[in-house]
Amino acid sequence: MSAVEQALPQFSSKRLEEIKTLIARYPHSRSALLPVLHMAQEDFEYLSMDVQKLVAKTLGLHLMAVREVVTFYTMFREKPCGTYLLEVCTNAGCMLNGADELVRHLCDTLEIKVGGTTPDGLFTVTEVECAGACAGAPVVQINNAYHEKVDAAHMDVFITEARGQGGKK
Amino acid sequence: MTALYINDEEVTVTPGTSILEACRENGAEVPYFCYHPELSVAANCRMCLVEIEGWNKPAASCCTPVAEGMKVRTQTEALEKDREMMMEYLLIHHPLDCPVCDQGGACKLQDYAVEHGASHGRYAEMKRAVVDHDLGPFVSTCMTRCIHCTRCVRFADEVAGTGDMGVLDRGDHMRIDGIVEDCLSSELSGNLSDICPVGALLDKPSHDVSRPWEVTRHKSTCTQCPQGCDITIESRGDEVIRIRPEKDGMEPWICDRGRYVYDAFRSEQRILEPKVRESGGLVAASWDDAIGRAVELMKGKRVGIVFSPDWSVEGLTSIRLLNDAVFEGAKVAFDLHRRDMRSFAFEEGLAMTTQQIEDSGQVVILGSDLRQRLPVLMQRLRKRINAGKPVSRIGAMNYRTNTEPTKDSLIRPRDWSAVIAFAMQQVSGLGKTAAGMDAWMAGVEGRHEAGKLLADALMDDSCALLVGEEIRSHEDAAALIYGLDLLMRACGHAEAGKDGRNLISEGMNPQLLSSVFGDVRTSAGELFDAASNGELDVLLLIGSDPQGDGLFSVQAKQAMDKVPLVQVGAISGQISEYAEVQLPAAAYSEVEGSFVNMEGRIRVAENPLSSLGAERPLWKVMMRLIQDMGGDIPAVNLDELRAHVIRFAPQMEHAWRSSDELMITAARNNTATHASSTKAPSRSLDLISRYSMYREGAWVRASDLLSEAGCLHALDDVLVHPNTLAGAEGERVVRTSSGEQSVHVGSREDVVPGVLFVAKRGVAGDLSSESEVDFVGGAA
Ligand code: SF4
Ligand code: SF4
Ligand code: FES
Ligand code: FES
Numbered sequence: 021m022s023a024v025e026q027a028l029p030q031f032s033s034k035r036l037e038e039i040k041t042l043i044a045r046y047p048h049s050r051s052a053l054l055p056v057l058h059m060a061q062e063d064f065e066y067l068s069m070d071v072q073k074l075v076a077k078t079l080g081l082h083l084m085a086v087r088e089v090v091t092f093y094t095m096f097r098e099k100p101c102g103t104y105l106l107e108v109c110t111n112a113g114c115m116l117n118g119a120d121e122l123v124r125h126l127c128d129t130l131e132i133k134v135g136g137t138t139p140d141g142l143f144t145v146t147e148v149e150c151a152g153a154c155a156g157a158p159v160v161q162i163n164n165a166y167h168e169k170v171d172a173a174h175m176d177v178f179i180t181e182a183r184g185q186g187g188k189k
Numbered sequence: 190m191t192a193l194y195i196n197d198e199e200v201t202v203t204p205g206t207s208i209l210e211a212c213r214e215n216g217a218e219v220p221y222f223c224y225h226p227e228l229s230v231a232a233n234c235r236m237c238l239v240e241i242e243g244w245n246k247p248a249a250s251c252c253t254p255v256a257e258g259m260k261v262r263t264q265t266e267a268l269e270k271d272r273e274m275m276m277e278y279l280l281i282h283h284p285l286d287c288p289v290c291d292q293g294g295a296c297k298l299q300d301y302a303v304e305h306g307a308s309h310g311r312y313a314e315m316k317r318a319v320v321d322h323d324l325g326p327f328v329s330t331c332m333t334r335c336i337h338c339t340r341c342v343r344f345a346d347e348v349a350g351t352g353d354m355g356v357l358d359r360g361d362h363m364r365i366d367g368i369v370e371d372c373l374s375s376e377l378s379g380n381l382s383d384i385c386p387v388g389a390l391l392d393k394p395s396h397d398v399s400r401p402w403e404v405t406r407h408k409s410t411c412t413q414c415p416q417g418c419d420i421t422i423e424s425r426g427d428e429v430i431r432i433r434p435e436k437d438g439m440e441p442w443i444c445d446r447g448r449y450v451y452d453a454f455r456s457e458q459r460i461l462e463p464k465v466r467e468s469g470g471l472v473a474a475s476w477d478d479a480i481g482r483a484v485e486l487m488k489g490k491r492v493g494i495v496f497s498p499d500w501s502v503e504g505l506t507s508i509r510l511l512n513d514a515v516f517e518g519a520k521v522a523f524d525l526h527r528r529d530m531r532s533f534a535f536e537e538g539l540a541m542t543t544q545q546i547e548d549s550g551q552v553v554i555l556g557s558d559l560r561q562r563l564p565v566l567m568q569r570l571r572k573r574i575n576a577g578k579p580v581s582r583i584g585a586m587n588y589r590t591n592t593e594p595t596k597d598s599l600i601r602p603r604d605w606s607a608v609i610a611f612a613m614q615q616v617s618g619l620g621k622t623a624a625g626m627d628a629w630m631a632g633v634e635g636r637h638e639a640g641k642l643l644a645d646a647l648m649d650d651s652c653a654l655l656v657g658e659e660i661r662s663h664e665d666a667a668a669l670i671y672g673l674d675l676l677m678r679a680c681g682h683a684e685a686g687k688d689g690r691n692l693i694s695e696g697m698n699p700q701l702l703s704s705v706f707g708d709v710r711t712s713a714g715e716l717f718d719a720a721s722n723g724e725l726d727v728l729l730l731i732g733s734d735p736q737g738d739g740l741f742s743v744q745a746k747q748a749m750d751k752v753p754l755v756q757v758g759a760i761s762g763q764i765s766e767y768a769e770v771q772l773p774a775a776a777y778s779e780v781e782g783s784f785v786n787m788e789g790r791i792r793v794a795e796n797p798l799s800s801l802g803a804e805r806p807l808w809k810v811m812m813r814l815i816q817d818m819g820g821d822i823p824a825v826n827l828d829e830l831r832a833h834v835i836r837f838a839p840q841m842e843h844a845w846r847s848s849d850e851l852m853i854t855a856a857r858n859n860t861a862t863h864a865s866s867t868k869a870p871s872r873s874l875d876l877i878s879r880y881s882m883y884r885e886g887a888w889v890r891a892s893d894l895l896s897e898a899g900c901l902h903a904l905d906d907v908l909v910h911p912n913t914l915a916g917a918e919g920e921r922v923v924r925t926s927s928g929e930q931s932v933h934v935g936s937r938e939d940v941v942p943g944v945l946f947v948a949k950r951g952v953a954g955d956l957s958s959e960s961e962v963d964f965v966g967g968a969a
Contacts (some may be wrong), residue, residue, distance in 0.1 A: 081349075082352030082353070082365075082368075083368055084345075084352050084353055084354065084355035084368050085352060085355070087355055087357060087366070087368070088356055088357060091357040091358045091359075092356075092358065093357050111360060111361070120274075137913045149358075149359050149360030149361060149362055150360060
């Protein structure tokens with residue numbers, strides 16, 4: 021057990037200080053989970069199982085409590101992904117407005133499957149549940165920005181531009 | 190009280206009740222999935238919709254509290270439409286595979302689909318499939334059938350306290366997952382299959398075995414720990430298929446030990462026919478021959494009787510009758526975990542009911558691994574902790590409870606008297622005292638500050654002390670227990686002459702045992718020593734396995750090397766190597782009889798399973814022995830036998846004559862007093878024998894299912910604080926008086942330094958009965 025614990029990634033001491041301040045703000049350490057997950061994702065790029073264990077240990081939570089939050093929000097990533105993460109909402113509203121075709125188009129253009137990353141490491145395409153912006157359906161979230169009422173042509177433009185920038189966001 | 194109308198009928202319920210509960214109480218049917226009386230309200234299945242006059246939408250009844258004058262309707266056309274839609278929604282991804290699902294016939298989803306669902310599905314799109322999980326030996330999964338009611342998740346959080354089930358992802362991707370290293374870490378995991386309203390979480394051992402309508406249900410009592418849970422044994426013919434908590438029983442849950450021990454009923458370890466030893470081996474014999482052999486061995490001899498406390502009340506009493514009829518003056522023992530046999534320690538069992546314990550202002554666990562010992566009681570305490578009520582603990586290890594106690598103090602067993610003395614000092618400083626307390630306190634030199642925790646709890650209006658194995662197996666148990674009694678009296682939790690203490694017994698029937706055997710009982714250790722010293726000629730072992738359980742395995746072995754053994758019981762076990770004769774006695778599932786649990790609650794089993802072989806109820810075996818030994822048979826039927834029981838324990842009469850008064854109290858010795866001892870402990874390290882619910886007890890060792898779980902939850906043979914045996918972790922050879930053996934030493938920071946927790950037993954000897962332990966290459 022101690023061997024496993026030692027193998028866990030660690031927060032920097034500066035981070036730990038920040039986390040401590042954060043926890044002190046809430047009645048329960050659990051309330052600090054979302055901001056701490058953001059910090060962890062910033063530090064470790066994505067939230068591997070080990071990072072999730074670290075977060076659980078740091079906040080004194082069950083690992084499952086952390087897993088539930090990490091998987092609920094699509095803004096948290098459990099795997100490394102491309103420079104551009106294209107999250108296509110395929111829930112009812114977006115589906116009725118062409119989300120399925122959009123996913124197909126993206127996968128065909130980028131020659132990857134849903135969940136896959138292009139070999140140049142530029143793009144990852146995933147399907148997500150309702151992004152909460154149904155009025156703008158179909159919605160694609162690209163990194164932290166929502167792109168609403170998008171269609172295939174719109175995405176083509178985006179892809180060409182992104183490629184042009186050679187991977188710099 | 191709140192008055193409201195349900196379908197035009199006026200009913201009154203406690204304020205704050207939910208509409209769903211009000212309907213259930215008053216016989217109005219409302220369908221539901223996610224609601225469970227023992228769990229928090231999640232309100233996520235939306236099946237429980239009802240109409241409330243003046244509300245413009247149907248309301249989820251499980252999360253809507255009643256209000257004065259509310260008019261609720263549970264049967265309307267609109268509601269039927271809503272329910273049909275809810276069912277359609279819940280069934281969208283369901284595989285509709287009832288014919289191959291174990292839940293079929295006892296499934297809410299199936300029932301409601303028939304009652305409220307449409308006859309055709311309209312969903313023609315792709316259905317999703319969900320990966321299954323390996324949740325260990327007891328729970329199998331078919332997650333595609335899950336309707337996401339989250340009962341299992343709430344169970345893991347609130348009841349088991351392990352938090353190892355959870356909801357991952359959201360929307361259409363939502364799925365239930367379990368975090369599993371090897372298997373679910375809860376000792377209550379078997380309840381998951383009961384709690385899942387559909388066929389997603391299933392009972393693994395009975396998977397694909399039977400259909401709910403094929404089984405016969407037998408009301409019975411689990412005897413695997415002193416809790417004595419109310420169980421229903423489900424059987425097909427004489428084969429046990431499952432054990433479940435009884436519906437409307439005292440407790441909604443049972444533990445995995447009590448649930449899965451049933452495969453031992455049919456194991457190869459069962460004694461199903463009389464056997465006698467012939468040219469080295471045990472061979473089948475007729476009852477006549479076997480009894481003849483037993484009589485030959487025992488007639489006119491000095492006999493020592495060791496029996497298990499877990500037989501029925503009738504069976505136990507028949508042992509006493511045997512003793513009185515033909516072995517007058519024999520040594521009798523049934524306790525394999527007690528070193529101090531002075532009178533106070535005779536009086537066992539709880540002075541309070543589990544409900545009173547749960548409700549009292551303070552609860553203090555004194556030296557017990559309660560989660561392993563009494564998982565269901567621990568669950569009650571967990572409920573308390575979750576409700577913000579304190580549970581504190583003093584003990585030699587931070588025993589895992591899955592929900593942390595509110596306060597906690599680590600002490601060595603040798604410090605108990607100093608702890609009690611310090612508590613006495615504290616309470617007497619606050620003006621609380623009892624006759625004899627000052628003298629007791631004065632007899633103890635040291636003071637240990639953990640006593641503060643105890644004193645604080647005792648100063649509350651109500652306080653429950655749970656006295657566990659660390660004290661019970663203590664060399665000075667009687668004095669410690671007396672000290673605790675004084676404290677309880679001083680603080681007004683017990684009247685003079687009473688104790689109010691809850692001493693956790695080793696097995697079932699503690700109150701009855703003190704009534705029936707109080708005057709003839711000796712220590713098992715002494716009895717074995719007597720046999721080794723030539724003071725006894727033969728041992729009669731009735732269901733007990735002193736080699737596999739308890740503190741005296743070394744002495745037991747020496748004794749059996751010396752004198753012949755007559756074994757009566759249901760499980761053969763390793764001890765059978767020594768048996769000259771084996772007489773089969775019926776299992777607890779197979780007898781008509783009564784059982785008393787640690788609270789003193791009596792339960793009578795009336796429709797037992799039929800026997801598998803030639804075994805007979807224990808009392809019949811005893812009567813036969815009396816007859817063939819030339820004694821007068823005291824009872825020829827159960828009624829006559831019960832008349833004898835009543836002679837020893839008059840309160841039992843109620844259980845058989847009327848059905849209300851179902852509790853008995855122990856025959857307590859109120860006069861004995863025991864001064865605190867000043868004896869210095871004989872060794873430098875304290876030894877505590879550690880209990881594993883998957884390994885202790887002859888029945889459990891005969892169960893493959895529990896043995897498998899035992900491997901997954903294996904305990905270190907020896908567990909210490911890292912400073913106690915510096916660098917000793919890993920495989921080590923240990924030298925004891927009975928030879929060398931290899932043990933696995935583990936270490937944990939939250940064990941008090943200076944203590945060896947010993948879990949390993951076996952032929953080479955139980956470390957915990959050694960006065961000197963020598964770790965080869967290490968200090969001890
Ligand atoms: S597995 Fe069963 S109990 Fe758990 S959420 Fe699914 S249906 Fe409910
Ligand atoms: S808690 Fe004890 S009595 Fe209840 S089922 Fe488990 S072993 Fe049996
Ligand atoms: S359905 Fe796509 S944003 Fe809501
Ligand atoms: S029972 Fe009310 S919403 Fe599930």
